[in-house]
Amino acid sequence: xxxxxxxxxxxxxxxxxxxxxxxxxxxxxxxxxxxxxxxxxxxxxxxxxxxxxxxxxxxxxxxxxxxxxxxxxxxxxxxxxxxxxxxxxxxxxxxxxxxxxxxxxxxxxxxxxxxxxxxxxxxxxxxxxxxxxxxxxxxxxxxxxxxxxxxxxxxxxxxxxxxxxxxxxxxxxxxxxxxxxxxxxxxxxxxxxxxxxxxxxxxxxxxxxxxxxxxxxxxxxxxxxxxxxxxxxxxxxxxxxxxxxxxxxxxxxxxxxxxxxxxxxxxxxxxxxxxxxxxxxxxxxxxxxxxxxxxxxxxxxxxxxxxxxxxxxxxxxxxxxxxxxxxxxxxxxxxxxxxxxxxxxxxxxxxxxxxxxxxxxxxxxxxxxxxxxxxxxxxxxxxxxxxxxxxxxxxxxxxxxxxxxxxxxxxxxxxxxxxxxxxxxxxxxxxxxxxxxxxxxxxxxxxxxxxxxxxxxxxxxxxxxxxxxxxxxx
Amino acid sequence: xxxxxxxxxxxxxxxxxxxxxxxxxxxxxxxxxxxxxxxxxxxxxxxxxxxxxxxxxxxxxxxxxxxxxxxxxxxxxxxxxxxxxxxxxxxxxxxxxxxxxxxxxxxxxxxxxxxxxxxxxxxxxxxxxxxxxxxxxxxxxxxxxxxxxxxxxxxxxxxxxxxxxxxxxxxxxxxxxxxxxxxxxxx
Numbered sequence: 038x039x040x041x042x043x044x045x046x047x048x049x050x051x052x053x054x055x056x057x058x059x060x061x062x063x064x065x066x067x068x069x070x071x072x073x074x075x076x077x078x079x080x081x082x083x084x085x086x087x088x089x090x091x092x093x094x095x096x097x098x099x100x101x102x103x104x105x106x107x108x109x110x111x112x113x114x115x116x117x118x119x120x121x122x123x124x125x126x127x128x129x130x131x132x133x134x135x136x137x138x139x140x141x142x143x144x145x146x147x148x149x150x151x152x153x154x155x156x157x158x159x160x161x162x163x164x165x166x167x168x169x170x171x172x173x174x175x176x177x178x179x180x181x182x183x184x185x186x187x188x189x190x191x192x193x194x195x196x197x198x199x200x201x202x203x204x205x206x207x208x209x210x211x212x213x214x215x216x217x218x219x220x221x222x223x224x225x226x227x228x229x230x231x232x233x234x235x236x237x238x239x240x241x242x243x244x245x246x247x248x249x250x251x252x253x254x255x256x257x258x259x260x261x262x263x264x265x266x267x268x269x270x271x272x273x274x275x276x277x278x279x280x281x282x283x284x285x286x287x288x289x290x291x292x293x294x295x296x297x298x299x300x301x302x303x304x305x306x307x308x309x310x311x312x313x314x315x316x317x318x319x320x321x322x323x324x325x326x327x328x329x330x331x332x333x334x335x336x337x338x339x340x341x342x343x344x345x346x347x348x349x350x351x352x353x354x355x356x357x358x359x360x361x362x363x364x365x366x367x368x369x370x371x372x373x374x375x376x377x378x379x380x381x382x383x384x385x386x387x388x389x390x391x392x393x394x395x396x397x398x399x400x401x402x403x404x405x406x407x408x409x410x411x412x413x414x415x416x417x418x419x420x421x422x423x424x425x426x427x428x429x430x431x432x433x434x435x436x437x438x439x440x441x442x443x444x445x446x447x448x449x450x451x452x453x454x455x456x457x458x459x460x461x462x463x464x465x466x467x468x469x470x471x472x473x474x475x476x477x478x479x480x481x482x483x484x485x486x487x488x489x490x491x492x493x494x495x496x497x498x499x500x501x502x503x504x505x506x507x508x509x510x511x
Numbered sequence: 512x513x514x515x516x517x518x519x520x521x522x523x524x525x526x527x528x529x530x531x532x533x534x535x536x537x538x539x540x541x542x543x544x545x546x547x548x549x550x551x552x553x554x555x556x557x558x559x560x561x562x563x564x565x566x567x568x569x570x571x572x573x574x575x576x577x578x579x580x581x582x583x584x585x586x587x588x589x590x591x592x593x594x595x596x597x598x599x600x601x602x603x604x605x606x607x608x609x610x611x612x613x614x615x616x617x618x619x620x621x622x623x624x625x626x627x628x629x630x631x632x633x634x635x636x637x638x639x640x641x642x643x644x645x646x647x648x649x650x651x652x653x654x655x656x657x658x659x660x661x662x663x664x665x666x667x668x669x670x671x672x673x674x675x676x677x678x679x680x681x682x683x684x685x686x687x688x689x690x691x692x693x694x695x696x697x698x
Contacts, residue, residue, distance in 0.1 A: 127633065131640035138549055139647035141542070141655065182639075287650070 049203065049270045056210050056266045063217055063259045064093025070252045093213065100209045108205055109161040109169060118149035118171050126150065129177055132186050133170060136193045139285045146170050146196060150177065156299040160192040163202045180295055187282060187292025194281035200274045207267050214263040221256040272337045279342055280360040287355050293346035300339045340440055341367050347422055347442040418446050463505045470509050478503055532671045539659040543680050546652035550683065553644040554593060554605060560641060561586050564634045571625040578615050585611040598681045605645070612642070649683050656680045
């Protein structure tokens, strides 16, 4: 089955090839540009294009080779990682071993720990015989056993699906294209000023304007396109790793709640752009709209990942097929896995929570905070999945959708301001007719505002037309 | 001449495909075997852990001798099942041991002094992890069996499987109901 998931990458491979073509044609255009620039308009530019292509591929190949043979060590070195032994962190070591068994990996990955308070983890390992999983100290300290297991399973899936290899080659391509574009954007500016100078001297003819235009266009468009390609692959890989992790642990909620915790403190200070996609949650994310294309683009929006995993747990059957269904529903796009992969997958029942004692000081502190909020007019709804939704008094919705498990909850006590009087009529009792008073309509879209001068018997909602009778105290 | 050449090419291609299919089946069967040995390793590791844990706990729990006896008996039964090597029998024995262990773990919760013992905590983590490892090894084994059985059943590999008598493997299922509805513990 895992073999099939690994093969199940045709779409990603297609994007990777597109990226390669982009890189090659860009470097080819540059080569042709140089030829016409130095040789005049009438020169044959084909050899120039070939030279450019060759140099572009060479640039990429050298970087890819460095990444392939020394990438892991470089990444771990830059992140100042320390090796974990069974003695130093027994639980972490055990969890990694458990996941190694579940994944059926032949070689145990090395485990590293980064001295950081942030919560994050990443996997490296381009060659299957030498892989590593790296976690932050904050992660080990703040997650429960089940949550840690989910995170490790996610990283293990990256190793299993050979994502690191894939993303490294794609990343190097992105780097090459960006580099070429930077050089060219500066180069053409210089070239123009140079040619003006040389033209004054009456010598050099300058490049073909069309070629220069094409190069400029490439220099601007290519890096953007490459980035979009890269992020498309990267996001898909995350969902695949989530699905595999759920299947490995049979406990999707563990990963879901880990993601929730991690989302709050994922920032790790010393992460470079290049290592970012290897992390479980984007470590460079500093807030803003998660859905937008450029904000947190290496990773899909975390709430969607959590929602899929939580629903998967509640569906009872943990299988790739189920994950795919939820994925399609949540993202409104077509599937992750090919038909043959799904056919060879064995569905497993979700397992129960592990019997581990959690001493939660923070839990009781949260309870106190809830009481204070409730007293200040907040409505607190507890969803089936355990999430507490706190609605501020200004929120007038009658129905709220749980952001974690997508269940619709009706807000009770919403119409406390109004009450029925036997029939279908709604009544609002004014407390003080000499001041401004407001109350929400049951449709949730409109707020009645009664001025101190209002003395009518009925008020009508401007959105849904509900008639509310207004009564006055004696 | 050309006819002979074409014939030769066809024969070579056919032979290569058949070799490929045969090797695929052997590879899959080896994965199944490896996964099974992993279960074996983890089950035996658990057997080694149990006496240690029982010894440590006995000092603190004077009135739970019945629980200990049950665990020790289940352990002995599972060990003899493993020595026989029948997949289904091992499954049943392992399930018994699982439920006996789960009950023992539950009784531990009533002994706060025991839970403060560092040695005990380390043992408990080891046992939890080993239990997980048994479960995950079982899962990996079943995945492997699924892949292998599919290959044995499906065209075209089923032809080769029939010729060289590749037999379907058994899944390692745990029939016990208690395993499926693992006890929920609230503290």
